[in-house]
Amino acid sequence: MNASEILKKDAANIWHPLTQHKTAMPPLAISHAQGNYLFDHEGIKYFDAISSWYTCSYGHCNSTLISALQNQSQHLHHVVFAGMTHEPAVNLSEKILSILPANQSKLFFSENGSTSVEIALKMAFQYHFNRGEKRLAVIALDGGFHGDTFGAMSASGLSVYNGPFEDLLIKVERIPVPTQHNIDEVLLQIDRLVEKYQFASFIYEPLVQGAAAMQMNDASVMDKLLSRFRESGILTIADEVMTGFGKTGTYFASDQILTKPDIICLSKALTGGIMPMAITSCTQEVYEAFLSDDTSRGFFHGHTYSGNPLGCAVAGAAIDLLISDEIQDGIKLINNAHALFAKRLQEHSLVAAVRHCGVILAFDLDLEMQRYGNERNEIFQWFWKKGIFLRPLGKTIYLVPPFTTTAQELEFLYETILEFLESR
Numbered sequence: 158m159n160a161s162e163i164l165k166k167d168a169a170n171i172w173h174p175l176t177q178h179k180t181a182m183p184p185l186a187i188s189h190a191q192g193n194y195l196f197d198h199e200g201i202k203y204f205d206a207i208s209s210w211y212t213c214s215y216g217h218c219n220s221t222l223i224s225a226l227q228n229q230s231q232h233l234h235h236v237v238f239a240g241m242t243h244e245p246a247v248n249l250s251e252k253i254l255s256i257l258p259a260n261q262s263k264l265f266f267s268e269n270g271s272t273s274v275e276i277a278l279k280m281a282f283q284y285h286f287n288r289g290e291k292r293l294a295v296i297a298l299d300g301g302f303h304g305d306t307f308g309a310m311s312a313s314g315l316s317v318y319n320g321p322f323e324d325l326l327i328k329v330e331r332i333p334v335p336t337q338h339n340i341d342e343v344l345l346q347i348d349r350l351v352e353k354y355q356f357a358s359f360i361y362e363p364l365v366q367g368a369a370a371m372q373m374n375d376a377s378v379m380d381k382l383l384s385r386f387r388e389s390g391i392l393t394i395a396d397e398v399m400t401g402f403g404k405t406g407t408y409f410a411s412d413q414i415l416t417k418p419d420i421i422c423l424s425k426a427l428t429g430g431i432m433p434m435a436i437t438s439c440t441q442e443v444y445e446a447f448l449s450d451d452t453s454r455g456f457f458h459g460h461t462y463s464g465n466p467l468g469c470a471v472a473g474a475a476i477d478l479l480i481s482d483e484i485q486d487g488i489k490l491i492n493n494a495h496a497l498f499a500k501r502l503q504e505h506s507l508v509a510a511v512r513h514c515g516v517i518l519a520f521d522l523d524l525e526m527q528r529y530g531n532e533r534n535e536i537f538q539w540f541w542k543k544g545i546f547l548r549p550l551g552k553t554i555y556l557v558p559p560f561t562t563t564a565q566e567l568e569f570l571y572e573t574i575l576e577f578l579e580s581r
Contacts (some may be wrong), residue, residue, distance in 0.1 A: 160186040160198035182534060185541065190217035193559050193566060195546060206540075206547040206570060207557045211367075211399050212430035215478050216561040222429045222471050222478075229470035238266065238464035245469035252476040253436065256408045258417040262441035265456070266434070266464040270398035270424040271304025273435035274360070276458055277420045278308040278327075280439060281358035281392040284446045287454050292357035294328040296350065296391070301331075302368030303360060303396050303422075312360045313368075330354065334366070335378045344385055351389050358420075359386045360394040363410035364514055367399040370553035371519035373512045376413045383416035392419040392443065398435075402426040403479055403488050404557060406515035419443055429475040434468035487560040491516040494567045495556075501571075507578050509552075519555035522581075526552050536577075543573050 158166075163186040173184065187195050193216050194202040208214050215222065233243055250264050265280075267273055278295065285292040295312055303309040310319055311326035319326070330350055335343045350356070363379065366372040386393050395418035400410040404426070407413055411421065420443060424435035447456050462468075478484050495518040502511045502520050509523040526532040536549045547554065556570060 160188075163198075180531075182538065192216045192218075193562055201544070203541065203544050203546045204566060204570065205559065206545050207555070208426075208559050209430055210425065211404065211557050212425045212428075214402060214404070214426040214560050215429045215475065215484065216559045217430070219429060219431075219478070219561075222431045222474050225470045225474035226431055226467055229467050233466045235462070235465055235467070239459055243464070243466050243469075245466045245473065246464045249469040249473045249476075252473055253423075253438070256476065256480065257421065257438055258409065258411050260417045260419075260440050261421060261438040263439050263444040265437045265439070265458075266469075267437065267460045268433045268462050268465075269304075269435050270396075270422065271306040271309045272460065273398060273422040273424050273437045274303045274309040274312065274394075274396060275306050276437040277394045277396075277422050277439075278312065278358065278360070279458060280420060280437065280443060280456065281394065283456065284392060284443055285355075285357050287446045287449070290355065292355040294330060294354040294356050296330050296332060296347070296356050296359040296386075298334050298361050298366065299331050300334065300366055300369035300372060301360070301362060301396075302366070303362075304398075328354070330356075334372060334374055335382050337375060337378060340378050340381055344381065347382075347385055347389075351391075356389075356391045358392040358394050359383075360396060362396045363400060363414055363418075364405050365400050365410065365517055368550070370521070370550045371512060371517060371555045373514050373519075380415045383414065383418070387416060394418060394420045394422065396422045398422050398424045402475070403484070403560060404515050404517055406488060406492050408479070427475065428468055428471045429478070431471045431475075432465070432468040433462075434465065434472055484560045487562065488516060490564065491558060491560070491562055491567065494564065494571075498567075498571045501575070505575075505578055507581055516560065517555065517557050519553055522552040522554070524552055539577060539580075540573070543576075545570065545573055 164183050186198055188198045189196050193205055195205055196202050229245060253264060254261060265276055267276055297312045299314055301314050303312045308327060311329050313319060314331055332346055333339060333343055364374055364376060383393050395411050397409050401423050411418055419440050421438045428434045447454060492515055495513045499511045499513045502508050507523050509521040511520040533549050533551055540547055
């Protein structure tokens with residue numbers, strides 16, 4: 158099937174995510190991918206500068222991950238995970254727990270970031286319920302984004318996603334993102350809220366709030382916040398769906414914050430973009446709150462594809478890659494190059510602000526535009542024509558390249574960005 162046929166049938170049959178189809182440009186038909194590049198049906202290649210929504214951190218069609226998938230498919234491709242288990246899940250659990258913060262003890266499997274958050278919120282609600290407390294509210298940061306299912310959407314603070322559903326969401330109180338300048342006021346606000354509501358949990362994106370245009374937060378200030386919640390008996394939920402698995406320079410963003418979360422949400426790069434999979438991890442204390450002779454106190458949440466053997470096998474191989482010297486060297490290379498390029502960007506008159514954490518680099522253009530408006534789409538198309546795939550968040554342009562990116566590819570990205578700025 159050629160590109161024209163694909164686009165015609167796509168327009169007839171498919172509803173794409175985050176798309177207003179009345180005004181959107183036709184999608185680009187991708188034929189295949191290899192390494193750090195996507196290829197269209199004309200053979201034109203595009204550097205994947207955001208790792209396909211932060212998933213393909215080891216490049217596309219990585220041979221190690223593909224081999225793990227193929228090998229596992231010959232033995233066991235799926236089995237019910239309620240009442241059964243298998244070697245890929247057990248192996249993965251040992252590998253994940255060996256790199257997670259030391260207070261994490263148990264893993265609950267699902268399929269995507271939103272479901273991992275949904276599970277975390279339910280765990281927190283029932284944790285308190287099982288202990289004889291009815292806590293029905295959640296605290297979240299302004300501008301946070303945690304997914305599109307109802308619990309995750311409730312915790313998110315972006316009206317462009319939530320607008321039609323506001324009256325259907327769970328009770329969430331939002332607090333300002335803490336900084337060195339406002340932390341005392343934020344802590345006072347928390348104290349007032351805790352007196353007013355019974356909160357089950359605080360959910361946050363550690364260090365980097367992705368959908369909030371890559372807002373980057375101070376680790377020491379976040380630690381003060383988490384300590385206050387711990388003192389108040391409120392469970393803390395770290396949404397590491399985007400930040401997890403090396404993107405902030407450490408295995409997890411939570412590694413850079415002294416106070417560790419009670420629950421962690423993981424997905425995206427968990428399987429290197431090969432398979433849908435998610436994990437919600439928790440402490441032993443959280444887990445033990447569900448142990449009882451009363452069956453109803455168990456966590457009655459389940460997904461058909463929980464613990465899928467193919468996903469577990471691929472995720473295990475992905476962790477082997479993550480901890481390898483080659484990938485760790487790649488992360489350091491990108492981190493150091495981003496730091497130098499950030500200084501160059503700061504000097505440009507069209508750049509309002511620059512921020513950088515690990516392999517994540519973001520900068521704001523000194524102008525106003527809608528998050529998904531025509532000007533933003535023009536930027537998107539400009540970079541497509543230059544052979545780069547990225548997705549600006551309104552006036553914010555950001556990079557989250559694969560860990561396999563070379564110095565030459567980084568220089569290509571940087572020089573193209575400078576060319577774009579000079580073209581404005």
